[in-house]
Amino acid sequence: SFYRPHFTGCRSREQETFRCWWSAGIFQNLTEPGALRVFYQTKNFLSEWQECPDYTRTVKNECYFNKTFTQIWTSYCIQLRSVRENITYDEACFTVENIVHPDPPIGLNWTLLNVSRSGLHFDVLVRWAPPPSADVQMGWMSLVYQVQYRVRNNSHWEMLDLESGTQQSIYGLHTDKEYEVRVRCKMSAFDNFGEFSDSIIVHVAQIPSKESTFPTTLVLIFGVIGVVILLVLLIFSQQQRLMVIFLPPIPAPKIKGIDPELLKNGKLDQLNSLLSSQDMYKPDFYHEDPWVEFIQLDLDDPAEKNESSDTQHLLGVSRSGSSHVLNFKSDDDSGRASCYDPEIPNPEDLASLLPGHSGRGDNHPLVSRSSSSIPDLGVQQTSEVEETPIQTQPAVPSWVNMDFYAQVSDFTPAGGVVLSPGQLNSCPEKKKEEENEKKIQFQLVSDGAYTSENTARQLSASVPPSPGPEQGYQTFPTQAVEGNLWNGEYLVSTSDSQTPYLLPEAPPAPILPPVSDYTVVQEVDAQHSLLLNPPSSQPAICPHSPNKHLPAMPTMPMGYLTPDLLGNLTP
Amino acid sequence: MSRSLKQVAVLLVALLCLDPHSRVSSAPICTHGPSGCHVPSLADLFDRVIQHSARMHSLSNDLHSEFEQYFLPSKNSIGKIYRKCHTSSILTPNGKENAQKLAREELTEVILKLLMAWRDPLFQLHQSMAHQQDFNSFSSNKALEMGDMTHELRKGVEKVAEKMRVLGMLGNSVTGLSPAETMLPISDSGEAMSNYELLYCFRRDSNKVQNYLKILKCRIIPEHDC
Numbered sequence: 100s101f102y103r104p105h106f107t108g109c110r111s112r113e114q115e116t117f118r119c120w121w122s123a124g125i126f127q128n129l130t131e132p133g134a135l136r137v138f139y140q141t142k143n144f145l146s147e148w149q150e151c152p153d154y155t156r157t158v159k160n161e162c163y164f165n166k167t168f169t170q171i172w173t174s175y176c177i178q179l180r181s182v183r184e185n186i187t188y189d190e191a192c193f194t195v196e197n198i199v200h201p202d203p204p205i206g207l208n209w210t211l212l213n214v215s216r217s218g219l220h221f222d223v224l225v226r227w228a229p230p231p232s233a234d235v236q237m238g239w240m241s242l243v244y245q246v247q248y249r250v251r252n253n254s255h256w257e258m259l260d261l262e263s264g265t266q267q268s269i270y271g272l273h274t275d276k277e278y279e280v281r282v283r284c285k286m287s288a289f290d291n292f293g294e295f296s297d298s299i300i301v302h303v304a305q306i307p308s309k310e311s312t313f314p315t316t317l318v319l320i321f322g323v324i325g326v327v328i329l330l331v332l333l334i335f336s337q338q339q340r341l342m343v344i345f346l347p348p349i350p351a352p353k354i355k356g357i358d359p360e361l362l363k364n365g366k367l368d369q370l371n372s373l374l375s376s377q378d379m380y381k382p383d384f385y386h387e388d389p390w391v392e393f394i395q396l397d398l399d400d401p402a403e404k405n406e407s408s409d410t411q412h413l414l415g416v417s418r419s420g421s422s423h424v425l426n427f428k429s430d431d432d433s434g435r436a437s438c439y440d441p442e443i444p445n446p447e448d449l450a451s452l453l454p455g456h457s458g459r460g461d462n463h464p465l466v467s468r469s470s471s472s473i474p475d476l477g478v479q480q481t482s483e484v485e486e487t488p489i490q491t492q493p494a495v496p497s498w499v500n501m502d503f504y505a506q507v508s509d510f511t512p513a514g515g516v517v518l519s520p521g522q523l524n525s526c527p528e529k530k531k532e533e534e535n536e537k538k539i540q541f542q543l544v545s546d547g548a549y550t551s552e553n554t555a556r557q558l559s560a561s562v563p564p565s566p567g568p569e570q571g572y573q574t575f576p577t578q579a580v581e582g583n584l585w586n587g588e589y590l591v592s593t594s595d596s597q598t599p600y601l602l603p604e605a606p607p608a609p610i611l612p613p614v615s616d617y618t619v620v621q622e623v624d625a626q627h628s629l630l631l632n633p634p635s636s637q638p639a640i641c642p643h644s645p646n647k648h649l650p651a652m653p654t655m656p657m658g659y660l661t662p663d664l665l666g667n668l669t670p
Numbered sequence: 671m672s673r674s675l676k677q678v679a680v681l682l683v684a685l686l687c688l689d690p691h692s693r694v695s696s697a698p699i700c701t702h703g704p705s706g707c708h709v710p711s712l713a714d715l716f717d718r719v720i721q722h723s724a725r726m727h728s729l730s731n732d733l734h735s736e737f738e739q740y741f742l743p744s745k746n747s748i749g750k751i752y753r754k755c756h757t758s759s760i761l762t763p764n765g766k767e768n769a770q771k772l773a774r775e776e777l778t779e780v781i782l783k784l785l786m787a788w789r790d791p792l793f794q795l796h797q798s799m800a801h802q803q804d805f806n807s808f809s810s811n812k813a814l815e816m817g818d819m820t821h822e823l824r825k826g827v828e829k830v831a832e833k834m835r836v837l838g839m840l841g842n843s844v845t846g847l848s849p850a851e852t853m854l855p856i857s858d859s860g861e862a863m864s865n866y867e868l869l870y871c872f873r874r875d876s877n878k879v880q881n882y883l884k885i886l887k888c889r890i891i892p893e894h895d896c
Contacts, residue, residue, distance in 0.1 A: 115766060142754075170764035171881075172874050196877060238884035239766050241724065287724070288731040288877075 102126075104135055104179055104188040111199045112293075113232040114240055114286075116169050118155070119162045121179050121189070129181060136182055137162045142174040171195050201242060201284045201293035202230030204265075209280065209301050212268065221274055221303045226266045227282050227296065242284045245292070251277040251300070263287070274305040673710075674718040674826070682818050712833055716887040719826040723883055726819045727876040733812050734869045755871030756863070757787050762878055769885045775840050777889075778831050781882050784875050785824035792817035795868050816872075823879070839890055 102124045111117035119137060123129040137151040151162035162177075172194060179189040204227040212222035225246055233240045246267045247256040259267060272278055278301040285292040334341060508519035624630055710718075760783050763769040769777065796813040834840040863871070 166765070166767065171766075172762070172878055173764050194874070196874075234766070237766075237888045238720070239881060288728045290735075 106189050106191050109198050111195050112202050114199045115166050117164050121160050136180050139177045200291045202232045203294045203296040204282050207296050207299050218306050221272055222270045224268050241287045243287045244282055244284045246282045248278050248280040251279050274303045277302045678822050685818055713891050715830050720883050722823050723880040727880050729816045730873040730876045734873045737866045737869050777886050784879055788820050
């Protein structure tokens with residue numbers, strides 16, 4: 100209880116002397132000096148109580164123990180007695196090293212370490228000196244210090260870690276703010292802090308930097324916004340293009356009622372039976388001329404064609420197809436059945452029927468890289484094209500007599516291709532219109548869309564006659580396709596001089612046009628050499644007996660052989 | 671500093687593996703003399719042992735504070751309660767001036783006596799702490815480390831004394847420290863001292879050792895008028 104006289108504390112500043120203070124409490128009669136007295140006892144083989152060696156005159160109620168009377172590592176017990184009443188009001192025991200509260204450090208000052216680039220923060224180094232009363236040189240007292248700082252007039256002090264040296268850095272202070280810094284110390288491995296030193300004020304004025312960060316961030320923000328707007332505009336303007344690039348269209352088979360899986364995986368005879376059941380697909384058409392590809396030439400600038408040779412022009416077309424494209428579509432899908440020309444669905448279906456045919460367009464000698472499709476050929480041709488060629492096949496006269504392949508013999512200045520008529524077969528119905536067969540102008544269409552010969556015939560129906568077929572054969576010095584039965588009929592080589600086509604025996608019919616110098620691969624023997632069938636002895640091209648031919652399909656010169664058929668052919 | 675810690679680490683490992691009671695003799699690292707080795711000066715040796723003693727005292731303070739949470743001795747507002755330690759029979763200077771007045775040899779001897787007196791009690795302290803349930807392993811490890819450090823410190827001070835003797839700073843009046851008098855920590859009532867009392871006493875004695883070493887160094891090696 101604090102109403103009674105009691106000790107208020109004992110402290111040592113330097114571990115060499117100490118003082119004790121007491122209070123009389125509410126006992127007014129004991130406040131006179133001398134009423135209360137302090138007695139102490141050191142538990143060091145001395146059990147007598149001795150009175151306080153020195154009552155400080157200047158300070159009230161203080162007892163001072165000087166060096167002589169101070170023993171470290173010794174237990175003291177002090178008593179507060181009223182001698183007159185012989186009452187011990189209070190007693191306390193302690194050891195001196197446990198009551199050491201060092202004096203505050205002196206000489207606290209600060210120096211500026213650096214200011215941040217933005218000019219908003221700065222670091223300082225705070226220095227001080229140990230209290231002079233403490234004998235730190237000898238090490239009698241080993242002190243540790245604690246620095247505290249706060250924004251001026253703030254209530255919360257920031258405390259830093261204990262520091263055994265006499266300096267400390269403070270980081271991250273704000274410019275234009277006043278800070279109070281103070282420091283105190285204690286003996287290491289003891290718990291009693293001394294008093295705080297006087298606070299010092301730390302203040303750094305904010306320097307208005309010449310290159311302020313404000314416009315930099317603004318420029319950055321606006322730049323980013325501008326780039327974003329540009330990107331958005333770009334995307335929106337080129338939406339179609341980007342859509343095609345990123346999400347290319349996937350063609351789907353278009354034959355109604357036919358399973359695409361069967362088309363992919365089925366045998367050719369199955370396909371044939373399946374397809375023959377379809378109305379829109381005529382078998383004779385199928386085995387006659389399904390895979391003639393039509394290269395589309397540039398019809399718009401005939402002036403160019405006059406200068407270069409036709410062959411080279413064709414080659415130029417075929418090799419740099421995109422420049423001559425009548426701009427139908429930007430769809431450059433080679434070999435894929437284009438979905439964009441609804442006018443000729445059937446040739447596309449036909450083309451897609453042939454397993455694995457897609458993608459061959461680039462290698463086929465007759466196919467250019469142009470991405471044009473039929474619909475926009477021209478006013479003349481368009482009208483022809485719109486008719487479904489397959490369905491109107493009976494109306495087509497002259498092509499039926501032809502072989503299912505033809506050789507391009509010449510080019511018209513207008514850009515048409517003149518085909519040398521193939522050998523006519525001996526089918527009687529087809530002998531009628533040989534004349535028209537002479538000049539056939541193919542419209543070479545895109546590599547993606549295969550049309551039939553019938554279509555091409557239609558297209559060329561209104562074309563003016565071109566000069567007659569020449570004697571020689573225009574060979575295509577295209578890439579060699581040896582070893583590839585896909586294009587097996589056309590054994591073209593890179594040499595111009597060679598005639599790639601085997602000259603068959605001259606057909607006996609005199610009225611027929613010159614002998615065709617192309618033939619059909621009959622089969623493949625064991626050494627993977629192609630056995631060619633002389634055209635005269637072709638019995639199987641007769642379209643009137645489709646049923647006879649279809650089962651014998653592996654032996655028929657179909658032109659395109661699937662790998663399955665190749666396996667069948669190999670003996 | 672690193673070298674002494676290395677020694678401490680090596681010896682600690684050895685102590686952990688072996689019986690702590692067994693004698694550990696440290697082999698000198700430099701056997702080829704001053705040519706291939708840096709022989710520490712006396713000042714360096716003093717610095718090392720002083721740092722070592724500071725570390726030891728800090729450990730003892732930590733353990734003592736932990737104990738106070740458990741035991742809550744009756745404290746008044748001023749200080750700790752008096753306890754009689756088993757090392758009270760050793761006459762030790764109780765102040766700075768007294769220690770400065772004391773002869774070097776006597777001061778050295780006092781230090782060694784104190785360190786020797788705590789070898790066994792610290793081992794017992796560690797044993798009893800390891801067996802009791804209410805101490806976590808952290809405290810028990812601290813006690814073990816404290817015992818090892820005391821042992822190390824004694825070895826170090828012996829080396830310092832040896833060097834001082836070689837250098838002629840110490841007379842030959844330093845008696846050989848015989849471990850014959852093993853003072854058992856017995857309190858007034860005759861019972862074995864409790865762990866708390868042991869820690870209280872060791873905390874005090876480690877502070878004594880630390881300060882005595884500092885005074886001794888100041889007297890042996892004159893530097894900035896200490």
